[in-house]
Amino acid sequence: MLLKLTGGRIFDPAHDLNDVVRDIYIRDGRIVDKPADGRIDEEIDVRGKVIMAGAIDMHTHIGGGKVNIARTMLPEDHAQAVYERTELLRSGTGHAAPSTLTTGYRYAEMGYTAGFEPAVLPINARQAHMEMHDTPIIDKGGYVMLGSDDFLLRMMAANSDQEAINNYVAWTINHAQAVGLKVVNPGGISAFKFNQRKLDLDEKNEFYGVTPRDILHRLSRAVQEIGVPHPLHVHGCNLGVPGNMQTTLDTIQGAEGVPMHLTHIQFHSYGTEGDFKFSSGAAEIAEAINKHKNITVDVGQILFGQTVTASGDNMRQFAGAPHAHPNKWVCMDIECEAGCGVVPFKYKDQSYVNALQWMIGLETFLMVDDPWRIFLTTDHPNGAPFTSYPHLIKLLMDKSFRNDMLSTLHPEAQKATHLASLDREYSLYEIAIMTRAGAAKLVGLADRGHLGIGAAADITVYTDNSDREKMFEKPDYVFKDGQMVVRNGQVIKITWGTTHVVKPEYDVSIEKPLQQYFDKFHTLKMSNFKISNDEIIDDGRGSLTIQPLHKGGRL
Amino acid sequence: MTENSTATVWHEVASPFCGIASDDLTIEVNGNNVKVLENGDAVTRPGFETPISDIQPRINGKEVTLEQAVSHIAELLINSKQPLIAGLGTDLNGARAAMALADKTGATIDSYYSPAAFRNILVLQDTGYMTTTLTEVRNRVDVLLVVGTDIESTFPRFFERMVWNKESMFGQEIESREIIYLGKKPSGDASTSPNGKKAQVIACDNVDLPEVVSVLRALLKGKQIQAETVAGLAVSELQALAEKLKAAKYSVVTWSAGQLDFDHAEATIQNVCEMIKEINATTRSNGLPLGGKEGDTTVNAVASWQSGYPMRTTFNRRFPDYDPFLNDGRRILADGESDVVIWVSSFNTAVTPPESSASTIVLGRSGMQFKSEPEVYIPVGVPGIDHEGRTFRTDSVVSVPLRKLRDSGLPSVFEVLSAVEQAL
Ligand SMILES: [Zn+2]
Numbered sequence: 021m022l023l024k025l026t027g028g029r030i031f032d033p034a035h036d037l038n039d040v041v042r043d044i045y046i047r048d049g050r051i052v053d054k055p056a057d058g059r060i061d062e063e064i065d066v067r068g069k070v071i072m073a074g075a076i077d078m079h080t081h082i083g084g085g086k087v088n089i090a091r092t093m094l095p096e097d098h099a100q101a102v103y104e105r106t107e108l109l110r111s112g113t114g115h116a117a118p119s120t121l122t123t124g125y126r127y128a129e130m131g132y133t134a135g136f137e138p139a140v141l142p143i144n145a146r147q148a149h150m151e152m153h154d155t156p157i158i159d160k161g162g163y164v165m166l167g168s169d170d171f172l173l174r175m176m177a178a179n180s181d182q183e184a185i186n187n188y189v190a191w192t193i194n195h196a197q198a199v200g201l202k203v204v205n206p207g208g209i210s211a212f213k214f215n216q217r218k219l220d221l222d223e224k225n226e227f228y229g230v231t232p233r234d235i236l237h238r239l240s241r242a243v244q245e246i247g248v249p250h251p252l253h254v255h256g257c258n259l260g261v262p263g264n265m266q267t268t269l270d271t272i273q274g275a276e277g278v279p280m281h282l283t284h285i286q287f288h289s290y291g292t293e294g295d296f297k298f299s300s301g302a303a304e305i306a307e308a309i310n311k312h313k314n315i316t317v318d319v320g321q322i323l324f325g326q327t328v329t330a331s332g333d334n335m336r337q338f339a340g341a342p343h344a345h346p347n348k349w350v351c352m353d354i355e356c357e358a359g360c361g362v363v364p365f366k367y368k369d370q371s372y373v374n375a376l377q378w379m380i381g382l383e384t385f386l387m388v389d390d391p392w393r394i395f396l397t398t399d400h401p402n403g404a405p406f407t408s409y410p411h412l413i414k415l416l417m418d419k420s421f422r423n424d425m426l427s428t429l430h431p432e433a434q435k436a437t438h439l440a441s442l443d444r445e446y447s448l449y450e451i452a453i454m455t456r457a458g459a460a461k462l463v464g465l466a467d468r469g470h471l472g473i474g475a476a477a478d479i480t481v482y483t484d485n486s487d488r489e490k491m492f493e494k495p496d497y498v499f500k501d502g503q504m505v506v507r508n509g510q511v512i513k514i515t516w517g518t519t520h521v522v523k524p525e526y527d528v529s530i531e532k533p534l535q536q537y538f539d540k541f542h543t544l545k546m547s548n549f550k551i552s553n554d555e556i557i558d559d560g561r562g563s564l565t566i567q568p569l570h571k572g573g574r575l
Numbered sequence: 576m577t578e579n580s581t582a583t584v585w586h587e588v589a590s591p592f593c594g595i596a597s598d599d600l601t602i603e604v605n606g607n608n609v610k611v612l613e614n615g616d617a618v619t620r621p622g623f624e625t626p627i628s629d630i631q632p633r634i635n636g637k638e639v640t641l642e643q644a645v646s647h648i649a650e651l652l653i654n655s656k657q658p659l660i661a662g663l664g665t666d667l668n669g670a671r672a673a674m675a676l677a678d679k680t681g682a683t684i685d686s687y688y689s690p691a692a693f694r695n696i697l698v699l700q701d702t703g704y705m706t707t708t709l710t711e712v713r714n715r716v717d718v719l720l721v722v723g724t725d726i727e728s729t730f731p732r733f734f735e736r737m738v739w740n741k742e743s744m745f746g747q748e749i750e751s752r753e754i755i756y757l758g759k760k761p762s763g764d765a766s767t768s769p770n771g772k773k774a775q776v777i778a779c780d781n782v783d784l785p786e787v788v789s790v791l792r793a794l795l796k797g798k799q800i801q802a803e804t805v806a807g808l809a810v811s812e813l814q815a816l817a818e819k820l821k822a823a824k825y826s827v828v829t830w831s832a833g834q835l836d837f838d839h840a841e842a843t844i845q846n847v848c849e850m851i852k853e854i855n856a857t858t859r860s861n862g863l864p865l866g867g868k869e870g871d872t873t874v875n876a877v878a879s880w881q882s883g884y885p886m887r888t889t890f891n892r893r894f895p896d897y898d899p900f901l902n903d904g905r906r907i908l909a910d911g912e913s914d915v916v917i918w919v920s921s922f923n924t925a926v927t928p929p930e931s932s933a934s935t936i937v938l939g940r941s942g943m944q945f946k947s948e949p950e951v952y953i954p955v956g957v958p959g960i961d962h963e964g965r966t967f968r969t970d971s972v973v974s975v976p977l978r979k980l981r982d983s984g985l986p987s988v989f990e991v992l993s994a995v996e997q998a999l
Pocket of ligand 1: 079081138139283399402
C-alpha cells in the first residue's frame, strides 16, 4: 500500500525545508522515496496545506502515581469535561487531569503523535507504563527520576567514583524502561524527609552532606558519559520562590558546558523587585540561555483557569499547599527514593503573581533566540492543561492578539513587564522546530519529528489559517505510522503507539551492592523491581522502540 | 530444589493476598499443588494453598464449555437494562477488561472492598492527606501510632517487615521505635520489640474514636481542653501522646479503614489526616493507610486512570458518571436496581456475591461454594498462581509482578471478560 500526499507545503526543519512544496510517499508506516514504477495506491490532495511531522510533547505528566492521585482527587473537575463513548472511542473525562484514553485522543486531534512523561519514579515506573499503555495513538516514553534516592546519595556521600554512578544510572534507565534521566529539586526531596524546608544549590542535605550542585554535576556527567541522547532533565531548586532566578543562573553557570535541560524555566525565573517583591527574571535568564549553548529549556507556560499541579517536588508542593484551590492536596514520601505533591490550583488573570507568571513565560519564549533550544510546554497540567497548546501557539505567533490579552491582566503586573514591546512573532517554521524537529532531537528520537526518507510517517496536515489557534486545534489529517488516525480534527482510527527507550550499557557488577541494598532496606526485591520488555508489550498492544545512543557513550 | 523431581520451587514470589504484598515468599509447586515453604503467614498460606476443585464452567448448575458460558453471559448483557460488575477481585489486566466491558455495556462498577476503601477515597476527594510508603516506614519511623486497628490480624507480617527489621538506613536504634495503639488493643505480640518491649495501648472503643481523635488533634494544635477525661481516657494521656508526636522526627500514623467499621469513619480518618498535616508545620509525620488486598488498590487505580474516577462509577449514560453513594454495589443489589451482576473474585473463595434478584454471573476462584447456584459460574485462575499479572500494594505507589506458578488451564478474568466483550 503506497500513499501519496500531493503538493503540500512542507515545514521540515530537520532538512531545512521551510515552506517548500513537495510530495510525500508513505509505505509500511514509513516515509519512502517516490516509487520507481510510479505506482500509487492512494493519493490525497494536500495542495496549499501546511505539512509538518507529528508534534512531540517533550514534557507532559500523562502517567504515573501523582497524575492518578490528581485524577482521583478531582471528580468535580472531570464532571465539567465528560466524553461520551462512540462506536470507535472509549468514554472518558477530564480537563486538568484527563483519563488516559481521553488524553490520547485529544493529543492526536491536535496533531501530536508523541508525549513524554517527565517524572517517572523508578519504583513507580511500572504504573507509569501501565497508564501510558492505556493511552492510545501517541508514542510515549519516560524520564526516570533520581537525585533524592538514597542509593545515589549514599554513593555520593561515600565518594563513589563517577563510573559507579554511571553504572547505577544506566542500570536504572534500563530497568525502569526509560528514555532519559530526570532530577527534581536535587537532593531536596530527601532533605524534606529530614525536615529541611528549603535547599539552595550549595546547601547540604543534612544527613548526607551532599549539595544539589554535586548531584547535578554527577548526574549530568553520567548521562553524557553513558551516551543517553537526552541531556539531564532538571527541575531545579527553589521552584516558585521569588528570587529563584539567581539559583537558575548559578545552575546554568554550574553546568560547566555539560548538556542540561532546564524544565519549566518559567517557574524558576523570578526576581524580588517591586512593591510585590515579585518580578520577572526572564531577560537575565534568556540572556544566559542564549549564551550557554549546552542549555536547553522548556517554558512551562501558565494559562489562566483551573488546573492541578502534580510534581515530584514535595518540598515545594508542601510549601505551596496553602494556595490549593479547591482546598485539598496530597504530599507523599516515597520508598526512600522520591516523593510527590498534588495541589489543585487556579491561575487568575487578576492576580498580580499569576499575571506576571504568564508574562514571564511569554517573555522567555520571545527572548530566547534559538528555537532549537526552547520547547513549547505548559508542563501539563502544572501551568495549564495540554489542550491549551493551540491558544499558546497563537500567543507566540500573533503579537496583536498577545497584546490584547495582556491589556486585560492585573494592571500592576502590566507595568512590570516589557512584553508589549517585544515584537517577535514565531513563524510556522519556528513552531515546527520547537514542537517537532527540536523536540525529537532533544529527546533522542532518530526516526521522529522529521519528514525525511526512512522516518516514521507521523505527519500532521493543517489548513493555513491566520487564526493560529483555529489552525492548530483542528488539523485536516493526522497520520500515525502511516495510518490516518484523525480527519478534520476527529479521531477516525485507534492505534497504540510505541514506547521509546534507550538501553545504555552497564557493568553488571552494580547489581551486587544493589542487591544488598534492596535486601537490607527495601520492601521489594530487586528482581521484582525490574520491568521486563514483556511488561511493555503487555497484552500485545504495546511495543518497545530502542533509540540509538550517542556516539562516544562509553562504559 | 526439593527431593521430588516434579516439584518446582519459586523464589521471591509476591503475594497479592495481603496489601503489603510481601515479595519474599518461597513456594513449591507440584502439579496443581502449591505450598508456601518460606515467609508464609496466616493470610498468604491459604491464599496460595487453597486447592483447585472445580474447573468446568456451569450454567444453572450444569457443566458447559467456556464458550457456552461466555455466549450466555453476552446474551444476558445484551438484554440487560442495568448491569453491575462487582466483587472485582482481580489483577491489572482483569481490571482493564472489566472497565472496557463496563464502558461498552453501560454497566456500573464497584468493588467488594469499597466500603473500606471509600473511607479513605472520600478524604482524598475532600481535603487530601500526607502519606508515606512501606520502605520509608521501614527506615524512618520513630513513633508509630496505630489508630483503631489490630494490624496483625489482617497484615501478619507488617511489624516483622516494616518495624522490627534489623537495621535502618539512617542509623536509627531499631529498639527505640515506639508503638502506640489508640483504640483497639493488639491481638498478639507482633508489635512487641525484639527485646520484649510491649506496645503502649491507649484503649477505647472504636465508636469513641471520633471524639478521642478530635481531642488529640485539638491538643496538638495547642488548644485547652476543659474536660479531664474523654471516652474514659484521661486527657493527660492524650496530651502526652500529642507531645510524643510533636517530638518525633518521623512519626507514622496508620489505620486500616476496613477495621474502622463505624458510621462516618471517613470523618475520623479526615481528622487524623488533617492532624498529620498540622504536625508537619514543625516536624515530619505521615499517614499510612493499610488495605488494598486482593486487587482492591488495583481496581481503583485502573478505574481512575481509565475513567477519571475510582470505583462506584456507572457508564449507563455512555460516559463515566461517579457517585460514591448511588453507585454502591451493595445498595444497588439490595434495592434491586440491577438485573445482571458479574461478580469477579479470582483470589478468594469466600468472597461470594450477595443474594439478589439479579441474574448472577460469577467469575470465581475454583472451589467457591454458593448458597444458591449462580446462573453462570466460571472458575477462573488466580493471578500470581495460574497466570501472570500485576497488583498494587496498599500505598498505591508500588506494584509488583505476579508470576504464573502452575499450568492449571484455568482462564484469566481478562480472557473471559475480553471474550464476553468480543461476543457482544
Ligand atoms: Zn513537569
